[in-house]
Amino acid sequence: MGFETFVQTFANALVLGSIYAMVAVGLALAFGVMQMANFSHGELFMAGAYVVYVLYSLVGLPFLVAVVAAFPIVALIGMLFERVLFRPTRGNVLSGFMATAGAGFIMQVLVGQQWGVGLMRSVVVPYKGSAEILGAAISWQRLVIIPATIIMVGGLWFFLKKVKAGKGLRACAQDPEAAVLQGISLNKMTSLAMLLSGGFAGVSGALMAPIIPVTPYMGHVYGVTAFIVVIVGGMASIEGAVLAAFILGFIHTFISTVYDSVTATMVGVLFMAIVLVVKPTGLLGNVKV
Amino acid sequence: MTLLLELKNTAVHYGKVEATRDISIKVLEGDIVTLIGANGAGKSTTLRMISGLVRPSSGEVLFEGNSITHLPPEEITGIGIAHIPEGRRVFPQMTVMENLEMGAYLRKDPKEVARNIELVFSHFKRLKERVNQAAGTMSGGEQQMLAMGRALMSSPRLILMDEPSLGLSPIMCQEIARIIKQIHAHGSTIVLVEQNARLALALADYGYVLETGDVALEGKAEDLREDDEVRKTYLGM
Numbered sequence: 001m002g003f004e005t006f007v008q009t010f011a012n013a014l015v016l017g018s019i020y021a022m023v024a025v026g027l028a029l030a031f032g033v034m035q036m037a038n039f040s041h042g043e044l045f046m047a048g049a050y051v052v053y054v055l056y057s058l059v060g061l062p063f064l065v066a067v068v069a070a071f072p073i074v075a076l077i078g079m080l081f082e083r084v085l086f087r088p089t090r091g092n093v094l095s096g097f098m099a100t101a102g103a104g105f106i107m108q109v110l111v112g113q114q115w116g117v118g119l120m121r122s123v124v125v126p127y128k129g130s131a132e133i134l135g136a137a138i139s140w141q142r143l144v145i146i147p148a149t150i151i152m153v154g155g156l157w158f159f160l161k162k163v164k165a166g167k168g169l170r171a172c173a174q175d176p177e178a179a180v181l182q183g184i185s186l187n188k189m190t191s192l193a194m195l196l197s198g199g200f201a202g203v204s205g206a207l208m209a210p211i212i213p214v215t216p217y218m219g220h221v222y223g224v225t226a227f228i229v230v231i232v233g234g235m236a237s238i239e240g241a242v243l244a245a246f247i248l249g250f251i252h253t254f255i256s257t258v259y260d261s262v263t264a265t266m267v268g269v270l271f272m273a274i275v276l277v278v279k280p281t282g283l284l285g286n287v288k289v
Numbered sequence: 290m291t292l293l294l295e296l297k298n299t300a301v302h303y304g305k306v307e308a309t310r311d312i313s314i315k316v317l318e319g320d321i322v323t324l325i326g327a328n329g330a331g332k333s334t335t336l337r338m339i340s341g342l343v344r345p346s347s348g349e350v351l352f353e354g355n356s357i358t359h360l361p362p363e364e365i366t367g368i369g370i371a372h373i374p375e376g377r378r379v380f381p382q383m384t385v386m387e388n389l390e391m392g393a394y395l396r397k398d399p400k401e402v403a404r405n406i407e408l409v410f411s412h413f414k415r416l417k418e419r420v421n422q423a424a425g426t427m428s429g430g431e432q433q434m435l436a437m438g439r440a441l442m443s444s445p446r447l448i449l450m451d452e453p454s455l456g457l458s459p460i461m462c463q464e465i466a467r468i469i470k471q472i473h474a475h476g477s478t479i480v481l482v483e484q485n486a487r488l489a490l491a492l493a494d495y496g497y498v499l500e501t502g503d504v505a506l507e508g509k510a511e512d513l514r515e516d517d518e519v520r521k522t523y524l525g526m
């Protein structure tokens with residue numbers, strides 16, 4: 001691998017790790033606060049991409065506006081899921097699985113009916129051209145994902161560590177019953193967790209809309225990847241999810257550049273298996289939210 | 290003395306299992322009332338019912354004469370009842386300061402909260418030295434102090450304490466007892482659940498002896514200390 005290819009691959013890995021991180025932190029947060037996994041998380045990502053497709057490609061609003069709008073729109077879907085899927089099934093993992101997996105399929109069908117299934121929706125690249133970095137060319141469209149991730153994940157970190165409601169989320173993740181005894185409403189906190197979870201998935205999908213094909217099924221692979229990231233990171237750990245996202249981003253990008261993407265996926269899964277054998281709770285399994 | 294808390298013929302079921310049967314308890318403002326009894330007698334269940342974590346299947350809970358039987362637990366905290374749960378249950382990955390802040394979650398005025406933190410530090414000098422330590426890395430006694438401090442942060446009228454001496458060394462038990470007295474002297478009403486009946490009856494004004502979900506005996510703490518049955522079963526004399 002030449003130096004140029006190395007820089008190129010390194011940058012691609014950073015971008016991929018960033019997007020994995022942004023998708024996965026929401027899943028980890030929701031799991032931490034609710035102790036329930038959201039099997040429609042990938043569809044929230046897909047919803048974000050469709051927000052860009054509709055607002056930017058169809059309506060003609062600026063790309064940035066569409067990306068920002070994806071946060072509240074998909075956050076609302078997340079809150080709706082909390083209200084109608086998670087709250088009624090709280091504490092029952094199997095019901096939660098069926099309810100959320102079902103909701104994911106329903107979203108795919110609804111989006112397919114509204115905007116079509118067969119043809120992929122093309123989103124014209126808003127940020128054309130490439131940045132020259134140490135001789136490698138990295139498209140602006142991908143590059144913006146890195147600062148976006150720093151802002152989003154940094155913002156989440158600040159919220160969880162410094163803002164009262166964010167600390168309430170951490171308290172709920174660490175001991176829900178003790179949190180309730182402090183006067184923290186579990187319903188409000190699970191709602192807030194799903195709001196953030198949806199918002200992060202939505203923005204991730206929005207940022208990827210010009211880069212990958214926009215289809216009703218596009219969320220699947222990102223949902224699965226987010227699960228792998230969260231399992232490797234330690235289920236309820238935000239920091240673990242970020243760490244695992246970049247490790248898997250680098251593994252995937254470098255191996256698919258040198259070999260191919262099938263090998264890369266296999267090595268990624270192998271890595272997960274090794275982590276789980278060596279440390280069954282994940283990399284940072286004892287760090288809760 | 291006014292009646293602060295009253296349980297009227299309360300029963301609690303966990304599914305089909307009957308945990309408590311017919312418990313009636315009165316707590317006068319300013320008193321320390323203790324509930325003693327063997328493992329599984331229903332002491333924790335009774336406290337959990339008062340704070341709304343479990344619902345009575347029959348009977349009523351009155352606080353200052355108003356029924357709180359159906360209030361959600363976060364609102365029960367809001368009206369001035371703090372519950373220090375069995376096993377301390379501090380937030381392990383939050384710092385001492387953050388744990389105290391969570392105790393003040395419903396308080397609005399930051400100045401009052403700051404004053405309250407100073408009050409907690411005056412009761413628990415050790416917490417002040419450890420404000421930035423993760424709660425989960427503290428010793429059992431320190432965690433108990435933090436759990437008590439956290440409860441004080443809501444400025445409660447009534448404090449429910451579930452086995453504060455559990456698993457602590459005799460010296461630490463004495464320290465906790467001293468602090469309970471101090472908190473009580475500050476004007477709090479306390480319901481104290483203890484397996485350590487000696488400690489509990491030394492602190493309390495009034496006591497209830499629970500046996501398999503029922504009140505077997507009640508009376509002034511000084512009378513219970515002299516009761517033959519209590520001496521034999523709970524004080525080991």
Ligand SMILES: Nc1ncnc2c1ncn2[C@@H]1O[C@H](COP(=O)(O)OP(=O)(O)OP(=O)(O)O)[C@@H](O)[C@H]1O
Pocket residue numbers: 303306307308309326327328329330331332333334335375484
């Ligand atoms: N979540 C639960 N589900 C089913 N049964 C329960 C539950 N919690 C308590 N019980 C039962 O209710 C009864 C009373 O339990 P409780 O915890 O109130 O006792 P306790 O007096 O606090 O005992 P200890 O001194 O051991 O803490 C016991 O028989 C217990 O097995």
Ligand SMILES: [Mg+2]
Pocket residue numbers: 332333334375451
């Ligand atoms: Mg108990």
